[in-house]
Amino acid sequence: MPRPKAVTDDASAKQFLDAAAQLIDAMFVTSPDERPRRLSSIDFPATLxxxxxxxxxxxxxxxxxxxxxxxxxxxxxxxxxxxxxxxxIHTMLYRDAPNANPALQLADMASLTEAENVAQAIAQFCDAMLASLLSYPRSFLLLHIGPLLEQHPKLKAAIVEDMLRALAPWYEGYAKLFAAFGVRMRPGWTIERYGLTIQSMLDGFLLRSRVQDEQMEACSSDDASLFADAVVAFTLGVIDTSESSGLTSREALNAGVGPAPGVERLRSLPKAVD
Known part of the structure; x- marks a missing residue:
């Protein structure tokens, strides 16, 4: 009687796949010292x-x-x-192609102060930024090596130093934009915190735009991408409006939403006596 054909979803296959999962986890530890001793003989590839x-x-x-x-x-x-x-560092800073550096779009930020529809102007600016990054494969370099940087402290330090230097003019641009519109940030928010959040959102949307391109397109509105709409919504949440002056973002949300239906009734019920 012929032996049954081997399949990829039986108990034996699961053992192989479980072992591979352990190796993948071990690849992305913050330090090689954190890898289990039984994996010490395995030669994990170095970054790049x-x-x-x-x-x-x-x-x-x-x-x-x-x-x-x-x-x-x-x-x-x-x-x-x-x-x-x-x-x-040379690649991330576009030293080989300075005319392609996304930082050049900083000049376009000033035009936002002259826009009649501020939200639309911000959305268009965000979409242009995302499109620019997607057009250059190197935009995915940090996503590729980022999880391994803890294993390369010298490279991590150099990248962080250059990133902070590159972000400084963006922070200055955000500050000028907020000042031009006469808005202030809610308590707890600073330009640096705002800028870092925008950058983190951009990194995430960059990855999702490559992995889930069809879903990202389907979730876009008629005149803006999901990323652009997310930035507009986030910005609205961190600027302090006259109706809720002095409230933090969480306090403003609580004031605007209130407890869910039935919560007050549950709170009013007598507590059980021990």
Whole structure:
């Protein structure tokens, strides 16, 4: 009698898949020391391990510029890790393509103060920013290496330093925008906190736009993306309006929504006596 065909959803298959899940979890620990001892013999790939020196040198030679050789490469970087660190920063800051740097869109932020429909202007600005990032594959670089940065403290420190430097003019732009419209932020909110939240939202929407592109498109409105509408809604939640001056975002929500139907009735019921 022939042996039954092996399947990928039986008990044995589950053992293999469970083992793979353990290895995947171990890949993304904050430090190699956190990996179980039984996995210490496994050679986990380094960040951007596929970025080979041979390919870099060959591609650089194709540019036709003098002074490009393996020896000249080795004279500049003692280790591959040093080169990868510099390459990541170089790429993230668009030093090879300065005209493509999304930071150039900062100039468009000033025009928002002249818009008759402020919400629509903000939505269009956000959509332009997201579209710009989606057009450059390197926008996904941080999402690719981010979970592994704790294992590379030198690279993480360099990335964070450059990110803070790059975000500074954006924070300044947000502050000028708020001042131009004469609005203030709710208690507990600062320009830095607002800007970091917008950046975090952008990172998340960037990933979802690649993974769930059809759903993201379906959830867009007629004249704005889901990201743009989310930024408008978030901004509305953190600016202090005259009707609720001095309230935090959570206090304003409580004041506007109130308890759910039936909650007050439940609160008024006599408590059970022990």
């Amino acid at each position: 391990e596929w970025l080979r020196k041979e390919d870099v040198v060959r591609l650089a030679r194709d540019g036709g510029q003098p002074g490009v050789s393996r020896k000249s490469f080795d004279n500049r970087w003692e280790s591959k890790e040093d080169f990868v660190n510099d390459a990541v």
